[in-house]
Amino acid sequence: MAVMKFFLDTADLTEIKTYAVMGLIDGITTNPSLIAKSGRPREEVITDICDIVDGPISAEVISTDHAGMVKEGVELAKIHPNITVKVPLTGDGLAACRELSEKNIKTNVTLCFTAVQALMAAKAGATFISPFVGRLDDLGQTGMELIEDIRTIYDNYGFMTEILVASIRSPNHVRTAATLGADVCTVPPKVLGQLLKHPLTDSGLEQFLADHRKSQS
Ligand code: E4P
Secondary structure, eight states: OOOOEEEEEOOOHHHHHHHHTTTOOSEEEOOHHHHHHHTSOHHHHHHHHHHHOOSOEEEEOOOOSHHHHHHHHHHHHTTOTTEEEEEESSHHHHHHHHHHHHTTOEEEEEEEOSHHHHHHHHHTTOSEEEEBHHHHHHTTSOHHHHHHHHHHHHHHHTOOOEEEEBSOOSHHHHHHHHHHTOSEEEEOHHHHHHHHOOHHHHHHHHHHHHHHHHHHO
């Protein structure tokens, strides 16, 4: 039976530690924007993340040419066996994906916006495909339709590439991703916090504690 995995979409070590102790984090995704926010060099942050989370840790390449991406990916993979090299969904990115998979290095093909792009990534041997649902919603499209299409295509042909739903903006995205059978949701810390919260949980707990205090006085 497949398990729905949760990755945290951040390079913020404090946030990562907070959710790691709850046992909620199966992996981490980063991108150049998230690394820039951390204000530290990529290799340093990624090494620290690998010490906290035992699961796939996505580190994205900066090169845009095939050879450059492979060279960078091979270097990144030396940091830790859990490193997953993130490459963009371009021709060069898919060539790099193919070469890195042949070297048994895990790959995450990012910036996927159509089902046929996801099909190409699977054919190139991607370990994960990252469709960006929130950015499609921002354009007035329905990002989750993309997840449904990719699930159908991958199941039709038995592709083992895992669907990693990215650019998640709300708990509702996570609910729909799970309903559609996505393999992984990469969730920003803010949304992971929202997934845990319910006002009735808070008010119920407050009431229990108030009743307890009364019974003690
Ligand atoms: C995924 O790997 C990306 O880091 C991320 O989900 C992008 O999300 P955004 O559209 O909120 O920037």
